[in-house]
Amino acid sequence: MSESVLAYAAIALFGVFVSGISQVLLKKSALRTHEGPLGEYLNPLVVFAYVLFVVSTLLSTLAYKVIPLSMGPVLDATGYIYVTAFGVLIFHERLNRRKVLALALVICGILIYSTGV
Amino acid sequence: MSAASGTRGKTLLALHLLLAVFSLSGIMSKLAAQFPFMSAEFVLCYGGMIVVLGVYAIGWQQVIKRIPLTTAYANRAVTVIWGIVWGALLFDETVSWQKVLGAVVVLAGVVLFAMAGDDPEPAPDDVEARGGDRS
Numbered sequence: 001m002s003e004s005v006l007a008y009a010a011i012a013l014f015g016v017f018v019s020g021i022s023q024v025l026l027k028k029s030a031l032r033t034h035e036g037p038l039g040e041y042l043n044p045l046v047v048f049a050y051v052l053f054v055v056s057t058l059l060s061t062l063a064y065k066v067i068p069l070s071m072g073p074v075l076d077a078t079g080y081i082y083v084t085a086f087g088v089l090i091f092h093e094r095l096n097r098r099k100v101l102a103l104a105l106v107i108c109g110i111l112i113y114s115t116g117v
Numbered sequence: 118m119s120a121a122s123g124t125r126g127k128t129l130l131a132l133h134l135l136l137a138v139f140s141l142s143g144i145m146s147k148l149a150a151q152f153p154f155m156s157a158e159f160v161l162c163y164g165g166m167i168v169v170l171g172v173y174a175i176g177w178q179q180v181i182k183r184i185p186l187t188t189a190y191a192n193r194a195v196t197v198i199w200g201i202v203w204g205a206l207l208f209d210e211t212v213s214w215q216k217v218l219g220a221v222v223v224l225a226g227v228v229l230f231a232m233a234g235d236d237p238e239p240a241p242d243d244v245e246a247r248g249g250d251r252s
Contacts, residue, residue: 070203
């Protein structure tokens, strides 16, 4: 894998991370009570979450300038790592061994994939 | 019971059609990347991607009303396969064995993650073994 692919893969990974933050904000908003149905969609948390969502799509498009299309969904799977980390750190969800094993598989898969680019 | 599994089959089929549509968002994004930022072509491709993601979001909401979220998430792993297929067909990307093996391992990881669950709910097998029916 060339250095430029590595650099743009890092941009894609950062995009997935930003998307993860966006999801946390949406979940935080969903857990709160809002005034009326409009308040569910037009509150600062949700608006900021959608801004981050757009940023994440722009980052992935930027990454596609260099990385192959097939690499996108493979790197997207790192989203499960952030979902798990945020779930444990912010929402105090429990971590089980199968999830850790699953995330280890995702990382192994990405490494194997990367040797073939 | 067969009627229920028939509905489930149809929902799974619909989910996979939806995931195929979702995979088009990657194509749009990859296309947009080839044009100058904010050029007419870029806006068209990027806008197309946002539309596809919108359709996907609506479809996803409908799907998860009908089948368990874990099943939906597990099936979503198929997008890594779509990436390889579209990359090879549309963008002349090579399909190396490392790419395929890596994608399959990622797919296995995502399926396992989806099936891992958050709470100590009994597995479907356990419910069936006790003759229970949760539907």
